[in-house]
Amino acid sequence: MTPVVRALAFDVFGTVVDWRSSVIAELEDFGTRHGVQRDWAAFADDWRAGYSPAMDRVRRGELPWTRIDDLHRGRLVELLSAAGITVDDAGIDELNRAWHRLNPWPDAVAGLTRLKTRFVITTLSNGNVSLLTDMAKHAGLPWDCVLSAELFRHYKPDREVYLGCADLLGVAPEEVMMVAAHPSDLRAARDAGLRTGFVFRPAEHGPNRTLRRPAEGEFDVLADDFCDLADQLTA
């Protein structure tokens, strides 16, 4: 790989952590504690399905800047109501913080630890700073720093996020490689001048949704996991 990459900026939900199995486990635990049974996998998928539309409302200016914690909570309140589940505010807050406690993919910590020896490694997520910070503590993610859309008051794929990341790191956009499991994120990063590293996470949406690998050559690097990424970047 080119030696001019100085920093790797990681998408987090789906790329570093397995949000789906983590949230399902949290919901199952919640159900046990509150004595309710539902299809928690479907609940988790519905919860996540509210994520992009809510951010898009912020991106279009229909909502003022709102952090992900609050977008997640708004969706959760709707879903609990629709499911006929009554919980007090503290219980809702506690469940909403499931997103602060997501578990990493099995290769994530080992791969990041290797990559950190050679590159600055940062988050570049739509998750808010406190969510990402709590998650790093929970999951043992060895970030050099925690950058978030929240710092720029723009959500990915807005260009401001990618350019703002390079600016805060004190490097040129082409010295940053965006690493993500989502082609749309990488295409926007590329349009802003960043390098791109795709990591294939076929299990992100569970066993019933098949994800395809992108075409060879669309991104600068195509990796099967973070250890493969470290191999390819000779970290």
Place this chain on the structure above:
Amino acid sequence: MTPVVRALAFDVFGTVVDWRSSVIAELEDFGTRHGVQRDWAAFADDWRAGYSPAMDRVRRGELPWTRIDDLHRGRLVELLSAAGITVDDAGIDELNRAWHRLNPWPDAVAGLTRLKTRFVITTLSNGNVSLLTDMAKHAGLPWDCVLSAELFRHYKPDREVYLGCADLLGVAPEEVMMVAAHPSDLRAARDAGLRTGFVFRPAEHGPNRTLRRPAEGEFDVLADDFCDLADQLTA
């Protein structure tokens, strides 16, 4: 100590790292490489002496937002010129990055590692994000996240910095303890509603300047170093 403190926000220059001996060593190395001899201790003190006045110009609105790297560089150019030292731009940039390579006080990494098990630990420095990130890699500082005045476009002791830190961490101001070796920083933090932890660093300004301990009771905690701070906060 009160159990409601959830995060510790650390001043960095002088509190976590020994800027003076680090910068003197960098200047000595610079002198050797460029074949010039000067009083590098005095040069380091003069360099640092430009720091507060330059930030104050930003704080008063006489300068637009300017990151510390650029304030440091402006002062360095003046001092090199006054000392009759000619260096090319790359050499100036390299020397200016001495502030990215400061060494920690001997107790800093051990103390932070203990405190991290119990609290969220973050920088809250006037240094810019890339400076703090590089320094953490250089010195092995185990921050949970890297917060900087740069994110708020206000320098300490502006209130926006302390309140902005609590906001990004998703906690109330009184749930954050500012930790610093400088009473002025702590007084401003306290005025913004934060808790205060003073760490005594009598060697910050070298052997010829005597620093006094603040009065008992002025701050919530008065510690001799980060290990003592960890003891007092039962981390």
